[in-house]
Amino acid sequence: MDPETPNLVALFEEEESGLLRYALGLAGRRSVAEELVQEAFLRLHQSWGEVENPRAWLYRTVRNLALNHLRDHPHEAELDPDAAPVDERPAAERLGRDEAVGAVRLLLAELPAGDRQLIHLKYHEELQYREIGRRTGLSAGNVGFRLHHLLNTLADGLRRAGFEGSEG
Numbered sequence: 296m297d298p299e300t301p302n303l304v305a306l307f308e309e310e311e312s313g314l315l316r317y318a319l320g321l322a323g324r325r326s327v328a329e330e331l332v333q334e335a336f337l338r339l340h341q342s343w344g345e346v347e348n349p350r351a352w353l354y355r356t357v358r359n360l361a362l363n364h365l366r367d368h369p370h371e372a373e374l375d376p377d378a379a380p381v382d383e384r385p386a387a388e389r390l391g392r393d394e395a396v397g398a399v400r401l402l403l404a405e406l407p408a409g410d411r412q413l414i415h416l417k418y419h420e421e422l423q424y425r426e427i428g429r430r431t432g433l434s435a436g437n438v439g440f441r442l443h444h445l446l447n448t449l450a451d452g453l454r455r456a457g458f459e460g461s462e463g
Contacts, residue, residue, distance in 0.1 A: 303339070357397075
C-alpha cells in the first residue's frame with residue numbers, strides 16, 4: 296500500500312460531506328454532486344504527489360467540474376423534481392451565491408491550519424476571544440487582531456475572485 300494513501304483516505308473522510316454540499320449547491324442534483332465529488336477525488340488520486348494543497352485543489356476541481364456539467368446540461372437541474380430543496384431565487388442568483396460560498400471554502404482551505412482553527416472556533420463554535428485564546432495559547436487581543444486580518448484577507452480574496460457585496 297502506498298504510504299500516502301491513508302492521507303488521501305483521511306482527506307476523503309474530512310472533506311467529502313462539505314464537497315457534496317458544495318457540489319449539490321452548484322449542480323442542483325444529488326446524483327450529479329456525488330459524481331462530481333467522486334471524479335474530483337479520482338483526479339486528486341492521480342495527481343497526489345503534485346498537489347500542494349489537496350483541500351483547496353478539491354474545491355477548485357469540484358467547482359470547475361460543476362461549471363462544465365452545467366454548461367453541458369443547462370436545464371438538467373430545473374427538470375429534476377428530486378433536486379435540491381426548492382429555492383425561489385432565480386437560478387443565476389442561486390448559482391452566484393453557491394459560487395461565493397465555494398470561493399470562501401476555497402480561500403479557507405488555502406489558509407494555514409492555525410488560521411482555519413481560529414475561524415472555526417469563532418464562527419462554528421461561536422467562542423469568545425478569551426476562550427479562543429485559552430484553547431490556542433494566544434491572548435484575547437491577539438485573537439481579535441488575527442481574526443480581523445484573516446477576515447480582511449478573505450474579503451480581499453473574494454474581491455479578487457470577482458465577488459462584491461454581501462450577496463456574493
